[in-house]
Amino acid sequence: MSMKDRTPSPSASRIPDDQDPQLIPTLHSVDVSPFLDLMLGIARERTIEGILRVTKRTYRGRHVIFGGLWIVASLRITGTSDYSAPGADRKLRLMAFSGAGKPRPAIWRHKEGTYDLVPFSDPLLGPCTKGEPSYAASGDQWDRPDWAVEYGYHAYSAFPIMHKDELLGVMAVFYDRPMVDELADMLLMHRKMHKIYADSLAAAVANAAAFDEIQTLRRELELENEHLRRAVRTAHADDHIVGNAPALHKVMEQIEVVAPTDATVLILGESGTGKELLAEAIHKRSHRRMGPLVRVNCSAVPHELFESEFFGHIKGSFTGAVRDRTGRFLMADGGTLFLDEVGEIPLELQGKLLRVLQEGTFEPIGDDRPRKVDVRIVAATNRDLAADVEAGLFRQDLYFRLSVFPLHNPPLRERLEDIPVLAHHFVSNAARRLGVTEPKLHYRHIQQLQAYDWPGNVRELQNEIERAVIMSHNGGLEFNRLGAHRIGTPPSGTPHLSGTPHLHAATPAYTPDGPLYTEMQMEELHRENTVRALEACGWRVQGEGGAAELLGIKPTTLQSRIKKYGLKKPAA
Ligand SMILES: Nc1ncnc2c1ncn2[C@@H]1O[C@H](COP(=O)(O)OP(=O)(O)OP(=O)(O)O)[C@@H](O)[C@H]1O
Structure with a gap:
């Protein structure tokens, strides 16, 4: 029996409609200001996290024991949930709750688990996933689960959170007593408020999700742009390594040895020493030279896009995933993946990376079919990775895995x-x-x-x-x-x-004794020195700390020099 079927009939307990004159006194007795605050708070929020924060402070109301908000599990909410598993769109994930009711939904049981994650088939919240509100005014109007009986949850009211016919989630409020007879008016009032609240929440969540989507796409585009620009530069670059210094010579000898093997190479060196050039040299001297050389600048990848950048994602696997995306690992199949600035990979992703390095398999986000790739890793960093390992910023096992063959590129x-x-x-x-x-x-x-x-x-x-x-x-x-x-x-x-x-x-x-300036050069020096003094004191000519004092000349002398050189304070 669906919840809608179980919706109590007016004869079971009196449920007035809005024409009911009895609702008028109820309206006067209910303090609606917390509700208005809530609506304002929701309208102001631009992120889903913010919306959830506001929502957590809500669900107040007489006899309300508990209120909760469940969101469709595939809606990825930045910073609050992980990427969802395949099929997660058929589940609701508890995102916010409040109230004095005990125990928490983490212990409420349904057939498959707890109310942290609820299948669409659940008899309590499930009907709302079809877009229908549902409620029960007293214990005899719903099949109360054991926890509801045990902890005194007598009545409830649930609403779908819908946006343009799309289900975003479900909200529900529970009561500590039957909401019948003289409380029936209050339940009706609450339900009207819940309806308004659910609609505003839907609009706010949809806006925040759209904003998130735009941000994700923008960042993806930036990354793509960077890859393309680099690819064009590399294609046109005169990329041979120049230099005969013994230090560079030694590096080149090591490259000749390691390049033909498939060993992982870690290039260490300060920024701008030519680490990328060395990575290219390794690739070109390896049997993979006909395959791709794919570079990921780990310091340029936004934290939340790392997994997708490395492993790709399937369309719809999270908000913003509007199309399939091939990760860099797959792109580099049969070639070399150059992980530049490898020390910038977030700790939580280092474990996943290690797994790919060890097993050669990974799963794109939203797809549980493992992909096998044949990729050689060349990594580079200008950080002291060993020190990062000591400081707990970099996984030791990954460090060992990467530093099979370290190459020290000397500074200029x-x-x-x-x-x-x-x-x-x-x-x-x-x-x-x-x-x-x-x-x-x-x-x-x-x-x-x-x-x-x-x-x-x-x-x-x-x-x-x-x-x-x-x-x-x-x-x-x-x-x-x-x-x-x-x-x-x-x-x-x-x-x-x-x-x-x-x-x-x-x-x-x-x-032999030093530089010799012409008169013109001296004049230029003079002019520049005057400008520098003026800039140093914000173009104040006289007084304490003024340019004249800095230069050790009279303000009038400085004035005539300013005129002579035609100096003017730049517009702010
Ligand atoms: N030995 C060299 N011969 C010719 N060009 C070089 C040499 N070393 C570096 N370069 C050039 O210097 C520039 C910087 O080099 P590269 O980007 O490889 O440095 P990097 O160490 O990877 O820098 P970062 O750590 O900032 O990523 C590039 O344009 C590269 O072509």
Whole structure:
């Protein structure tokens, strides 16, 4: 018998309709302000988590012993539930509850388990999954389960949460006594409120889910974009590894040894040292060279998308999964998967990754059929993974699995002898790409480049050279602002300028005793120094801490200098 069939007839207990004059006094006796607060709270929430938080504070009302909200289990709710198992759309998952009623639904039993997860076939909540509200005003109007009898749950009222004919969930409220006779009016009142509440909740949940879906798609698109851009760059890149320093030589020898095997390689080294280039070198020297080389930058993957990024998902397996998605593991089948910044993989996913590495199988989200892949892993990190293991941030078993063959890629400052050959390589690459005449690299340029410590390594060298080639205008190269473009790091200077401010003046000539500036260069230095002083004090010319005081000159002198150089405070 369905719950609808069991809906009590008016003769069983008096259930007034809204025309019933007896409802009017009831209306006056019920304090509706908590209900209005609740409605406002729900309307304001933009996330499902927020909606659930508000909902947990609710289900107040006279004689209400307990209220709960169950959501269709396949609706993935960020941060509160895991990806659902296949077939989860046929179950309701308890998401929020409140009230004084004991015990909690975790102990209420139905045929298959507890009320934490309820099948659509359940006689109590199941009828609502067909879109019909149901209720019982007293114990004799429903087949009360044992827990309801034992703990004094006499009456209930349940509503489906529907949005555009789609079931999102079910809400139910239970009473500690029969809601008949003089309480029947109150039950009717409550049911009217529940109906409004259920409709608002449906709209709020649907909005939040849609918002979630858009976010997920946006992040997926960003990732896809990044993959595509990189693939294009790699396809066009002049990717041969340049350098003869003994430290790099040793790395290349190790690559020759390990590449033909299928061993997992862990490339260690600071950012910009060329780890990705080494991973490509390993792939190209392996028997997998005709297969794909797929890169995942683990630091760029949003936490909630990791599993889908690695293993893929099936359409509809969670909110936002509007189409099937092939994970990177499957894409790399028969080739190499390069896990860049592997130290950024969240702890909870490290176990799953380890399983794939050990067994070579995985399941896409929402699909329980295991997929077998043949993938070689090359990982890279600039973190001290051993220290992360000590600190409990990285699983030891995964670390051991990844570091079968560690390769240490030295920072550029430890192979300064490679700078001339790298510099020539980058100058001709940049000139070719930019379509300009290749500017000449002089000995003094090399000296300047070798005197810098390159915290950003080869990538920074490449960027500095590209910038210098752009600025050269078919004239000479200039490297007197090395490091000035680094974000968050003060420029570390070229030694020739040591003892002088690090300024944007044309390259000076050099004497054995130091730099020699022309009058024009001195003028430029002067101008830049004045600007720097003005900037340092927010363009305040006089007074304590003003630019004139900083420069040790009179404010009037500074005024005339500002005029002479035509300096103006930049618009905010
Ligand atoms: N030995 C080299 N020869 C030629 N180019 C190099 C060399 N080393 C690095 N590069 C270039 O420097 C840039 C940075 O290299 P890459 O991206 O491989 O560094 P990475 O160590 O993987 O950096 P991150 O840790 O930030 O991901 C790339 O453009 C790469 O082509």
